Amino acid sequence: MNQIKFYKNIFLVLPVLLLSGCEDFLSTEPDSTRATINTPAQVSQLLTTAYPQGGYVVFAESMSDNVEDKGRGEDDITNRASFLFQEVEATVEESDSPDMYWAECYRAISVANQALDIISKSDEPSRFTAQRGEALLARAYAHFMLVSYFSKFFDPQQANTDPGIPYVTEPETVVLKNYERKTVAYVYQMIEQDLLEGLPLISDGTYTVAKYHFNRAAANAFASRFYLVKRDYAKVLQYANEAFGGNSIADNLRPWNTTYAGLSPQELWNIYARANQNANLLLVETASTVGRYVAQYRYGMTYGKWLEISAAAGVINGSPRWSYPLYYQGDNNYFIPKLYEYFVRESVNADIGTAYVMLPIFTAEEVLFNRAEANAYLGNTAASLVDINLFVSKRVGNYDPSAHTVTSASMRRFFGTTNTRDGIINTILAFKRVEFVQEGMRWFDMQRYALPVTHQTVLGQAITVPATDPKRLLQIPQSATLAGIAQNPR
Structure with a gap:
């Protein structure tokens, strides 16, 4: 079991930043500003905003089995409605809401399309090869996230x-344009087309800070995630291996049981989502208050829920404990220091502004798990176990390689199965649940494996949402109906 520490002064100091640099360049009149964008460096600068700057963590985590009703706490509408599987009646201006995420994804897509349009009209489009690759990857990613949350989840065994x-591939030239949803299958086809066209064009040498853009590692990580959903395991393996080239993935995993182990909460917040952390492959600035309220949400991680999540350590021989530092603030408000808020004032003397977190949207750990899962389905049991044990070596306290092992026998015993592959898959899902707790990643696995969800309220109401329940789909924003987009049935 983890040592639990009380941390009172969580939010005393929030760094206050002012909009500058790229934001100033891009905040002027779009048509006039973008008419002056004609060099690769300027297109690269434009593409820094081709990523959704809205958060998915709150609604994704709140729908998952990582949270429960505490009975009291921060009453955030996205957190509450998502837990109860109700429509989230929050506007596009409200941080962390599905409506904001929808709008931010399509804003990012619009920027990517604008960049592609500039490149296509250039006298020398060959000068923009890397920028074209990034724009295609950014467009594919935003559509992938949208279809994952707002449509029925892709199932390769179904017609989809x-x-x-709507898969948007052209810059908007009219104020109000009608769009067609088409099918999930069509969206996946278009994502794959952009992904495969853009990935070979990515160049790490193009950017000052590559981790704020689709670099080679992040692009291959995205490909491994995409093909994991499609269950094309040979391609998952291919792209997971290419994410780090000939380098060892071990050097890129978070050092939770070494370097991180001696850090205070403030020190962890300061480095977790930094570009100098090898584990972070792609970082996106996200308008979100999750850094402020993650421990305080009414529907969040309690100590009992943490015991359930962290019980995955039981699959490891030697009775180890996880090295994740668990803290609490007040009654039953638990958290692991990860995402830290910084506040951007509207002006120098303003008291109002927007809260942001830097969000790692692709990490080395995800690539490792994707590779282990692919190898399990490809029958490469030994390779899967190597990756699983590599993860363990970075996560358990006082790690002893001779004692702290995951074996076929330990997995079968812990999960009560005679099937080794099932044991591997269950282990991967359980370890991912621990690793990405409070980051919103668990919902993807629950969707991929069609896992039912039951949320119990303090009043005794049980909300059970099976895999086929349409309430698992986020509702299309009401404002999108003006563009002819039909809402989801509930």
Whole structure:
């Protein structure tokens, strides 16, 4: 079991930043500003905003089995409605809401399309090869996230003819344009087309800070995630291996049981989402208050829920404990220091502004898990176990390689199965649940494996949402209906 520490002064000091640099360049009149964008460096600067700057963590985590009703706490509408599987009646201006995420994804897509349009009209489009690659990857990623949350989840064993989301490939030239949802299958086809066209064009040498853009590692990580959903395991393995080239993935995993082990909460917050951390492959500035309220949400991680999540350590021989530092603030408000808020004032003397976190949207750990899962389905049991044990070596306290091992026998015993592959898959899902707690990643696995969800309220109401329940789909924003986009049935 982890040592639990009380941390009172969580939010005493929030760094206050002022909009500058790229934001100033991009905040002027779009048509006039973008008419002056004609060099690769300027297109690269434009593409820093081709990523959704809205958060998915709150609604994704709140729908998952990582949270429970504490009975009291921060009453955030996205947190509450998502836990109860109700429509989130929060506007596009409200941080962390599905409506904001929808709008931010399409804003990012619009920027990517604008960049592609500039490149196509250039006298020398060959000068923009890397920028074209990034724009295609950014466009594919935003559509992938949209279809994952706002449509029925992709199932490679089905026709996937359910309504998708509009796949937008051209800059908007009219104030109000009608869009067609088409099908989930069509959206996946278009994502794959952009992904495969853009990935070979990515160049790490193009950017000052590559981790704020789709670099080679992040692009391959995205490909491994995409093909994991499609269950094309040979391609998952291919792209997971290419994410780090000939370098060892071990050097890129978070050092929770060494370097991180001696850090205070403030020190962890300061480095977790930094570009100098090898584990972070792609970082996106996200308008979100999750850094402020993650421990305080009414529907969040309690100590009992943490015991359930962290029980995955039981699959490891030697009775180890996880090295994740668990803290609490007040009654039953638990958290692991990860995402830290910084506040951007509207002006120098303003008292109002926007809260942001830097969000790692692709990490080395995800690539490792994707590779282990792919190898399990490809029958490469030994390779899967190597990756699983590599993860363990960075996560348990006082790690002893001769004692702290995951074996076929330990997995079968812990999960009560005679099937080694099932044991591996269950182990990977359980370890991912621990690793990405409070980051919103668990919901993807629950969707991929069609895991039912039951949320119990303090009043005794049980909300059970099976895999086929349409309430698992986020509702299309009401404002999108003005563009002819039909809402989801509930």
